[in-house]
Amino acid sequence: MKSNHWKKTASILAVVALVVGLLAGCSGKGGNTSSTPSTPPSGSAPSESVKLVFWNNGLKSTDDTGTKKKDELALFRYVKKFEEENPGVTIEVVDKPADNIATLLKAASVSKDGPDLIGLWAGGATNDFKHLLVPLDPYLTNEEKAQYSGLDIAKTDYKPDGQVQALPYNVTTYHIFYNKAAFKKAGVELPTSVKTWDEFMKLCERLKQGGVTPLYVGEKEGYVSTWAVSELLLDEIGPEGILKLRTGEQKFDSPEFKKAMGTWKQVYDKKYTNKDFVTLGAWDSMQQFADSGAAMTVNGSWTINDLTTQLGDDLGTIQFPAISADAPYADYLVSQPGSNISVTKFSKYPDIAAKFAKFITSGQFQIDYYKDTGDIPSNTSADLSQITNPITKQALEWIKTSKTGLGFDALISADAAGEFYKLASAVVYSKTTVDEMAKSIDAKIK
Amino acid sequence: MRKNEAAVRRPAEARWGYVFIAPILLFLLIFLVFPIVQVAYYSLTSWDGRGAASWVGLQNYVELFRSKEFWTVLKNNLYFLLVGVPVWTIFPLLIAVLLHEEVKGWKFFKSAFFFPSVLSTAVVGVLFTAFLNYNGPFNEILRSVGLDALALDWLAQGTTSIPAIILIINWAGFGSAVLIYLAGLSSVPNDVQESAVLDGAGWFRRLFYITIPMIKSVIQLNILLNIIYAFTSLFSYIFVMTSGGPGYESTVIEYLLYRKAFQSNEVGSASALAIIMFAIVFVISRLQARLFAASGNEEE
Structure with missing residues (x-):
C-alpha cells in the first residue's frame, strides 16, 4: 500500500516536472535577452571584445x-x-x-x-x-x-x-542601355541623339522594321515599369511633386501619373519588347540581354559592370527620354x-x-x-x-550636369510601392487599366 | 464486490488519465488554441505587427469584402477547389487501382510515381517555371511539331497559369495520394473482386460498384486533404512560379495574407483573411462530410 502511494507521488512529481519544464521552455526567449530596442547606452568602446x-x-x-x-x-x-x-x-x-x-x-x-x-x-x-x-x-x-x-x-x-x-x-541612375551590334544589324544609327519619347518610339519602330527586338525587358516584379515611370513622371510633376506623392497631396489618380504610365505602356502595346516580358524578372532580362540580340534594355547603374562584362565595347547608354520636349521638368533625371x-x-x-x-x-x-x-x-x-568605365563616367556626367529628382517608389510607403510593383505587369499586359492601378495605389497611401 | 471495485477504480483512473494527458493538452492550448484565439482577436483590430493594436470591430472584414482584390483571389481559390480537388482525387485513384491490380511494371511505377513527393515544392516550382518558360522545353516541343500557335507564355495569365499549377501539384503530390489509396485498397477482400469477375463484371463496373464504395472513407480522407490543400498549401507554388501575377490573376488567399502581413504591415487585415480562410475550409469540409454521410457512409 505504501509502495503504491510512493509510485503515485513519483508519478505526480514526474508530470508536474514535465509541465513545468514545458512552461519554462515556452517562456524562455533564448538568444541575447539584453538586446532590446530601447535607447542604447552611449559611451566609448568597452574593454571586452x-x-x-x-x-x-x-x-x-x-x-x-x-x-x-x-x-x-x-x-x-x-x-x-x-x-x-x-x-x-x-x-x-x-x-x-x-x-x-x-x-x-x-x-x-x-x-x-x-x-x-x-x-x-x-x-x-x-x-x-x-x-x-x-x-x-x-x-x-x-x-x-x-x-x-x-x-x-x-x-x-x-x-x-x-x-x-x-x-x-x-548613387544610382536609370539607364537605357543599348547593344551597338544590334543597331548595326538593324541598319539603324545609334540612339545618341534621342531626347524625347516620340523620338524613342520612332527609333523602336525602325529597329522593329530592321528585324531586331527594340527592347528586352523583364516585368515580372514590376521594377522596369517603376524605373521608366519614375523618369516620365518626374518630367511631369518635378521633384516637389514626387515628394508630395508620399503624403497624398499629389495623387496617383491624376492626369500626370496616368500620362506617364500610359506613355510607358506604349512599348508593350506596339510590341516593341520580347514576348515573355511578363514572366521574366528584371535581373534575368539584364543577364539575357546580350544573348537575346535585342537592341536596348532598361535598367540601373548597378548593372553597369555586369553589362560591360557581357557586351564590352558594344555597350552604350542614353538617358531616359523626356516624356515630351515641352514637359515642365523635361530636363530632370532620377538620381538617388x-x-x-x-x-x-x-x-x-x-x-x-x-x-x-x-x-x-x-x-x-x-x-x-x-x-x-x-x-x-x-x-x-x-x-x-x-x-x-565609360558608362559609369557618362552616368557621373549626367549627375553633374542635370537637375535631379527622386524615384517615386523610394518615397512612398512599402505598401503603396508594393501595389505599384504588383499591378505594373498587369497594366502593361493589359490585364487591368491605368485608372484602376492609380486608384489602388492611392488607397494604400496613408 | 468486483463490480463495486471497478466502479470505485474508474473515477480514479479517469483522474489519472487527465493528469497524464495534461501536458499535451497544455501544449495544444498554448500552441494551437491560443494562437487561433489571438488571430481572431487581431482580426478585429488595426495592428501593424508592432506596438499596440487598436480595436476596429468588423472593419477589416467589411473592407475585405468590399475590396476587388479579395473577390479576385477568392475566385482563384475556388478555381483550385473546383478543378484542382477532382483532379488531385481522381487521377491518383485510377493509378492506385491499376497498381493494386499489379499491371505490368507496377513495382517500377509505384516508385516512379512517389519520386516527385520527395522534392520540395520550391524545387518543383523552379523546375516547372523553367519548363513552361516562353522559350522553355515545353514550347520548344510544341514548335517542333508545328504547334507554334499553342506555344504560349503559360505563366503569364491566370487562365493558363492556374490550370498549369493544378497539374504540377498533381504531379508533385501524386505519390502520396496513391499510397493512401493503396492502403485503402489493401483492405478490399480479394474474393469480392473475384466473385464479380466470375459474374462477368467488367473493369469499370468493378471500379464503380465494388472498389470505390469499399474505400469510400479513404476517398473522403483524400478529398478532405485536397480541400485543405486548395486553401492552405498553394503559397510556395504561387510565390515561386508567378508571384501571384500578373496583378492578382494568380494570387490566392494565402499569398494575399502574406503580402498584407509581411509587406503591407496590415496584420489586422491579414488576420481577418486567415479567419475567413479557416471558416471557408471548415464549412466546405463539413458539407463534404455530410454529403458522404448522406450517401450511406458511416463515418459521419
Whole structure:
C-alpha cells in the first residue's frame, strides 16, 4: 500500500516536472535577452571584445562571375581592415535577401533581437523602420554630412532638417542601355541623339522594321515599369511633386501619373519588347540581354559592370527620354542613393557600429567598391579619377550636369510601392487599366 | 464486490488519465488554441505587427469584402477547389487501382510515381517555371511539331497559369495520394473482386460498384486533404512560379495574407483573411462530410 502511494507521488512529481519544464521552455526567449530596442547606452568602446552583426543587403558579397574570391571583394577587405584598426571588434556579415530583409527586421523587432547594423534600400524601405534606427547626427560633422550626395533621402521623412538615419553606399541612375551590334544589324544609327519619347518610339519602330527586338525587358516584379515611370513622371510633376506623392497631396489618380504610365505602356502595346516580358524578372532580362540580340534594355547603374562584362565595347547608354520636349521638368533625371547602412537600436555598441557605418561608406571604400560593381560613389571624397568605365563616367556626367529628382517608389510607403510593383505587369499586359492601378495605389497611401 | 471495485477504480483512473494527458493538452492550448484565439482577436483590430493594436470591430472584414482584390483571389481559390480537388482525387485513384491490380511494371511505377513527393515544392516550382518558360522545353516541343500557335507564355495569365499549377501539384503530390489509396485498397477482400469477375463484371463496373464504395472513407480522407490543400498549401507554388501575377490573376488567399502581413504591415487585415480562410475550409469540409454521410457512409 505504501509502495503504491510512493509510485503515485513519483508519478505526480514526474508530470508536474514535465509541465513545468514545458512552461519554462515556452517562456524562455533564448538568444541575447539584453538586446532590446530601447535607447542604447552611449559611451566609448568597452574593454571586452565586441561582436557586431551586420545584416547585409545592397553590398556585393559574392562574385557570380568567379573572377574575385570572397576575401578579395571590397566589402570583406574593408571589414578585415576595420577589425585590424579596432582590436577586439569583429564584424559578422550576414547576407539577407532583398525581398525578405524587411520581413526579417519586423520579426526581429517583435522578438526584440536584431542586428547591430543593417543595409536597406534607401528611401521608404529605410524610413519605414525609423523607430528602430539610431540617429547618426551625433557621429557626423557637418563637413562629413556634406560629403554624401543625396543624403536627404536618408533623413527622417526625407526632410532636410530630419535626423540622419542611414549613410548611402552609392548613387544610382536609370539607364537605357543599348547593344551597338544590334543597331548595326538593324541598319539603324545609334540612339545618341534621342531626347524625347516620340523620338524613342520612332527609333523602336525602325529597329522593329530592321528585324531586331527594340527592347528586352523583364516585368515580372514590376521594377522596369517603376524605373521608366519614375523618369516620365518626374518630367511631369518635378521633384516637389514626387515628394508630395508620399503624403497624398499629389495623387496617383491624376492626369500626370496616368500620362506617364500610359506613355510607358506604349512599348508593350506596339510590341516593341520580347514576348515573355511578363514572366521574366528584371535581373534575368539584364543577364539575357546580350544573348537575346535585342537592341536596348532598361535598367540601373548597378548593372553597369555586369553589362560591360557581357557586351564590352558594344555597350552604350542614353538617358531616359523626356516624356515630351515641352514637359515642365523635361530636363530632370532620377538620381538617388540606392542602398544605405543604418545602426539599429538593438545594438549595445552604437558608437562602434556608427564608426563602422562611416568606414564602409567612406570615399575610399566606395571607390574600391566601384571596382567590384561599377556603382557610382555617393561619397564625394572618393577619388573619381579612378573611374575608368565609360558608362559609369557618362552616368557621373549626367549627375553633374542635370537637375535631379527622386524615384517615386523610394518615397512612398512599402505598401503603396508594393501595389505599384504588383499591378505594373498587369497594366502593361493589359490585364487591368491605368485608372484602376492609380486608384489602388492611392488607397494604400496613408 | 468486483463490480463495486471497478466502479470505485474508474473515477480514479479517469483522474489519472487527465493528469497524464495534461501536458499535451497544455501544449495544444498554448500552441494551437491560443494562437487561433489571438488571430481572431487581431482580426478585429488595426495592428501593424508592432506596438499596440487598436480595436476596429468588423472593419477589416467589411473592407475585405468590399475590396476587388479579395473577390479576385477568392475566385482563384475556388478555381483550385473546383478543378484542382477532382483532379488531385481522381487521377491518383485510377493509378492506385491499376497498381493494386499489379499491371505490368507496377513495382517500377509505384516508385516512379512517389519520386516527385520527395522534392520540395520550391524545387518543383523552379523546375516547372523553367519548363513552361516562353522559350522553355515545353514550347520548344510544341514548335517542333508545328504547334507554334499553342506555344504560349503559360505563366503569364491566370487562365493558363492556374490550370498549369493544378497539374504540377498533381504531379508533385501524386505519390502520396496513391499510397493512401493503396492502403485503402489493401483492405478490399480479394474474393469480392473475384466473385464479380466470375459474374462477368467488367473493369469499370468493378471500379464503380465494388472498389470505390469499399474505400469510400479513404476517398473522403483524400478529398478532405485536397480541400485543405486548395486553401492552405498553394503559397510556395504561387510565390515561386508567378508571384501571384500578373496583378492578382494568380494570387490566392494565402499569398494575399502574406503580402498584407509581411509587406503591407496590415496584420489586422491579414488576420481577418486567415479567419475567413479557416471558416471557408471548415464549412466546405463539413458539407463534404455530410454529403458522404448522406450517401450511406458511416463515418459521419
